[in-house]
Amino acid sequence: MSLPSSTSAFSDSLVERDRACIWHPYSNVTAASPLYPVRETRGTRLLLEDGRELIDGMSSWWTAIHGYNHPDIVAAAQAQIQRMPHVMFGGLTHEPAIELAERLVSITPASLDRVFFCDSGSVAVEVSMKLAVQYWIAKNKPGKKSFLSVRSGYYGDTSGAMSLCDPQNGMHSMFGDFLKVQFFSEKPRIAFDEPWDESAISDFQRMLSNHEDELAAVVIEPIVQGAGGMRFYSPHFLRRVRELCDAHDVLLVCDEIATGFGRTGKLFASEYSNISPDIMCVGKALTGGFMSFAATLCSSRIADTICAGVDSAFMHGPTFMGNPLACAVSLASLALIDRGDWQEQVPRIEAELRSGLEPCHDVSGVADVRVLGAIAVIETRSPIRLNEVQDALVDRGVWLRPFGNLLYTMPPFVCSSEEINAITGAMRDVCVRYFTDDVA
Numbered sequence: 001m002s003l004p005s006s007t008s009a010f011s012d013s014l015v016e017r018d019r020a021c022i023w024h025p026y027s028n029v030t031a032a033s034p035l036y037p038v039r040e041t042r043g044t045r046l047l048l049e050d051g052r053e054l055i056d057g058m059s060s061w062w063t064a065i066h067g068y069n070h071p072d073i074v075a076a077a078q079a080q081i082q083r084m085p086h087v088m089f090g091g092l093t094h095e096p097a098i099e100l101a102e103r104l105v106s107i108t109p110a111s112l113d114r115v116f117f118c119d120s121g122s123v124a125v126e127v128s129m130k131l132a133v134q135y136w137i138a139k140n141k142p143g144k145k146s147f148l149s150v151r152s153g154y155y156g157d158t159s160g161a162m163s164l165c166d167p168q169n170g171m172h173s174m175f176g177d178f179l180k181v182q183f184f185s186e187k188p189r190i191a192f193d194e195p196w197d198e199s200a201i202s203d204f205q206r207m208l209s210n211h212e213d214e215l216a217a218v219v220i221e222p223i224v225q226g227a228g229g230m231r232f233y234s235p236h237f238l239r240r241v242r243e244l245c246d247a248h249d250v251l252l253v254c255d256e257i258a259t260g261f262g263r264t265g266k267l268f269a270s271e272y273s274n275i276s277p278d279i280m281c282v283g284k285a286l287t288g289g290f291m292s293f294a295a296t297l298c299s300s301r302i303a304d305t306i307c308a309g310v311d312s313a314f315m316h317g318p319t320f321m322g323n324p325l326a327c328a329v330s331l332a333s334l335a336l337i338d339r340g341d342w343q344e345q346v347p348r349i350e351a352e353l354r355s356g357l358e359p360c361h362d363v364s365g366v367a368d369v370r371v372l373g374a375i376a377v378i379e380t381r382s383p384i385r386l387n388e389v390q391d392a393l394v395d396r397g398v399w400l401r402p403f404g405n406l407l408y409t410m411p412p413f414v415c416s417s418e419e420i421n422a423i424t425g426a427m428r429d430v431c432v433r434y435f436t437d438d439v440a
């Protein structure tokens with residue numbers, strides 16, 4: 001496609017200015033990788049500065065479930081920004097925070113009735129860890145301050161969250177002693193729809209019973225392991241995790257940051273296992289992708305135990321905690337979720353992703369193709385050459401961001417069938433072009 005030279009020259013100049021002073025996620029500032037300046041977002045589309053338009057199959061890292069610039073959320077943000085963009089949360093409160101906490105309590109599992117607002121997903125995980133540690137201190141068991149997780153997980157980039165990420169593909173080797181050493185059991189090996197085999201829980205069970213006196217909590221992503229491998233595991237595994245945590249007196253934290261708000265086909269993925277965690281983290285799609293915001297919910301058993309003494313308090317309190325603008329935006333997003341359209345959109349997208357990617361099973365370099373809800377993953381046998389593949393996808397009008405051996409999509413729920421077909425068509429094309437073993 002030939003582009004008007006003025007727009008592409010402006011786009012190039014933005015890239016140049018960016019490269020001079022900005023650091024991008026997980027990037028090397030000296031080894032330039034492709035950058036695509038975005039001028040505007042509209043619905044499911046990214047409008048690039050060079051005039052091209054892309055269907056966003058990433059929902060901006062899984063957040064923009066209603067598409068971009070949804071008029072209801074824009075209106076809520078504009079109204080709130082006029083009235084009160086921010087006010088500190090120590091000693092003050094406001095209706096948007098109260099209403100949002102009430103809504104979150106009403107839609108999450110029944111045991112969760114206390115909400116702590118956080119700035120991002122990683123912070124929500126830190127808060128969950130601090131809650132668990134303070135709970136056991138209050139119970140006079142201060143030795144319970146470590147965590148058990150399963151391999152192949154991802155929980156964020158702050159140091160506590162990082163310590164729980166997969167010890168091999170996470171950042172443990174780089175950060176070494178800086179990170180607290182946690183316990184890890186085997187990754188859940190039975191896939192979402194495979195028959196359950198009780199031996200699949202034995203490593204987890206052994207770790208839990210060997211270390212129960214040291215463990216504050218188990219932290220796990222329910223059903224879908226996201227950035228640690230894009231894996232979908234059996235709901236029986238999580239059910240057994242809940243039973244074993246109860247049996248060994250260890251708290252259970254479910255990280256629903258990636259899975260929450262309909263992405264897997266349930267409002268929260270832990271519903272597949274019919275369990276209630278003691279602590280739950282939500283983020284990402286909470287604001288419909290408008291801004292960073294998250295929350296950690298816990299049971300009143302935990303809150304009341306931590307706060308039992310007169311001088312006892314939970315020791316966390318970010319400057320922008322409970323930001324009214326983020327609360328109002330989140331409420332507008334939740335109102336759209338309440339309308340229930342996602343309950344038809346996600347199963348339709350799931351069926352379309354399944355049939356659209358079916359031919360990829362036959363590509364020689366493809367190890368697996370899997371779909372759950374509005375998530376589709378192609379796992380390759382060798383690492384994906386990110387720059388080439390991303391460029392090829394952009395040429396086909398689709399924005400995806402592969403990593404490692406994974407090409408995946410998590411599209412906005414409002415994508416039309418035609419848009420899902422365009423995404424799966426582009427994925428099929430790059431599969432044949434780049435993942436066929438004998439293609440260099």
Ligand SMILES: Cc1ncc(COP(=O)(O)O)c(C=O)c1O
Nearest residue numbers: 120121122154155156226257258
């Ligand atoms: C399951 C999970 N937990 C935590 C996080 C961290 O969230 P954030 O990037 O908002 O800090 C992520 C981000 O991808 C995630 O997928």
